[in-house]
Amino acid sequence: MSATSLFTLDDLRRILLEAAGAEEGVDLSGDIIDTDFTALGYESLALLETGGRIEREYGIALDDSALTDAVTPRSLIEIVNAQLSAAPSA
Amino acid sequence: MNAHPVVTGLGVVAPNGLGLEEYWAATLEGRSAIGRITRFDPSDYPSRLAGEIGAFSAREHLPSRLLPQTDRMTQLALVSADWSLQDAGIDPGELPDYAAGVITAGHSGGFEFGQNELKALWSKGGRYVSAYQSFAWFYAVNSGQISIRHGLRGPSSVVISDQAGGLDALAQARRQVRKGTSLVVAGAVDASICSWGWVAQLASGRLATGDDVERAYLPFDSDARGHVPGEGGALLVVEDAEHARARGAGKVYGQxxxxxxxxxxxxxxxxxxxxERAIEGALRDAGVSPAxxxxxFADAAAIPELDRAEAEAITKTFGPHAVPVTAPKTMxxxxxxxxxxxxxxxALLSIRDGVIPPTIGTSRADRYDIDLVVGTPRPAPVRTALVLARGHGGFNSALVVRAVGR
Structure with a gap:
């Protein structure tokens, strides 16, 4: 797999919007990479739905703990990318 | 705390009018919203007519955060609640914690949402089912979402007794206000015009068949042969009378x-x-004589034996042709x-405007000795109204609303 197919902040933004919309007063296009998901208005169920969509789209399986451990976009992106680079290439 | 709780806000989402005044204008004009179903292809079903809310775009009214997690009935309920609180002049953020609650009734929960997730489950697999299915289908979800949106953390619940539940929820709100809650957003919005919801409704055996819009839903008519379902409802602000007075509530529709x-x-x-016992009980509770x-406002089932039971109960209580009876739900x-x-x-707008909205389509059968208001609205001073509702399985409910003061 090439580096360009890895999971980026823009990918996460798009999937968050599809999965759970955006909180009023929150600018998802802003500098959010180190902002807690709770501060962005996403509770555990929103993250569960987001995680499910990431799994479907990227063909990976995230541990249940991955979504509770990742409190910011940066940490979730790192977990997803670790999975993607570990996945055996087809 | 002795005074009856009052209604200070009305939020209406009806097939023939989105918003209180739109609904009321359409209702007085006798404008029906019953037509062929457009929300799914009804061709293969014996019943093909419904009262749909046409022009409703949830994203025009609600934040994007709520859209992926809500069924249509919840979106309509949230908008209805917003309008009700606005109408009452209530800013929920200014109320003390636990001073206000939400009590709704539910008939079928979020059917369309559930249908879509079942489709995803069967066609693609469990990983494609929304996490929000966990609550979006649930009977109590309208109460929960309204509570969360406005921070209303006082006594909240859902009442399930089919059509009677709409009144039972208002009665429960009345109880909670009498126990000390300042106000309750109460009422119900249902919407399950989707193919799965339709099959569930057909199972009752009470849906009118055919395509004749004018002759489909005819309560108290000799041709009565079932009802046409619709979607929508209303949420009311039910408020402690003293609380309403103290804050200078702009409108008090009635008690x-x-x-x-x-x-x-x-x-x-x-x-x-x-x-009949429900009618008697409600009048007794209100301290109101039949006169x-x-x-x-009749339940108007449009099933001959149910129409007969309702007409006889009205006649026994009030006498033959002694009180105007109407069923604007025919629209x-x-x-x-x-x-x-x-x-x-x-009913509260009848009190406000001194006019009784009509029943449309129906020609009253001679065997029913009731004064059915048919075709055009009837001007009349209204101070006290009785609203009846019955639910499948034997639920009966009756509520008396009255003008305040003077």
Missing amino acids: LAGHAATMDPRPGSGRAPGI EVDVV TGRLYSGAAPLDVAA
Whole structure:
């Protein structure tokens, strides 16, 4: 797999919007990479739905703990990318 | 705390009018919203007519955060609640914690949402089912979402008794206000016009068949042969009268003066249906004599034996042709739990404007000795109205609303 197919902040933004919309007063296009998901208005169920969509789209399986451990976009992106680079290439 | 709780806000989402005044204008004009179903292809079903809410775009009214997690009925309920609070001049953020609650009724929960997730499950697999299915289908979800949106953390619940639930929820709100809650957002909105919801409704055997819009839903008519379903309802701000006075509430539509709920006897028992006892109980609870009642909003099942039971109960209580009876739901279809709160809104507007909205389409059968208001609205001073609702399985509910003061 090439580096360009890895999971980026823009990918996460798009999937968050599809999965759970955006909180009023929150600018998802802003500098959010180190902002807690709770501060962005996403509770555990929103993250569960987001995680499910990431799994479907990227063909990976995230541990249940991955979504509770990742409190910011940066940490979730790192977990997803670790999975993607570990996945055996087809 | 002795005074009856009052209604200070009305939020209406009806097939023939989105918003209180739009609904009321359409209702007085006799404008029906019953038509062929557009939300799914009804060609293969025996019943093909419904009262749909046409022009409703949830994203115009609600934040994007709520859209992926809500069924249509919840989106309509959230908008109805917003409008009700606005109408009441209430800013929920200014209320003390736990001072206000939410009590809704539900008939079927979020059917369309559930249908889509079942489709995803069967066609693609469990990983494609929304996490929000966990609550989006649930009967209590409208109460929960309204509570969360406005921070209303006082007594909150959901009442399930089919169409009777719409009144039972208002009665429960009345109880909570009498126990000390300042106000309750109460009522119901139902919407399950989707193919799965339709099949569930067909199972009742009570849906009108065919394509004749004018002759489909005819309560108290000799051709009565079932009802047309609709979607929508109303949410009301039910408020402690002293609280409303102290904050200088701009509108007091009327008071919830009396209520009673009964169950029908076991089928085949030979005993009378429970609707008459519900009427008597509600009048007694309100301290109102039959002669004081200015209008009855009928349940209007359009099933001959149910029409007969309702007409006889009205005649026994009030006398033949002694009180105007109306069923504006002939313009919307039966909205299940949403029907009775919408009728209560109409009753309160009858009090406000001195006019009784009409029943449309129906020609009253001679065997029913009731004064049915048919075709055009009837100007009349209205101070006291009785609203009736019955639910499948033997639920009966009756609510008395009255003008305040003067």
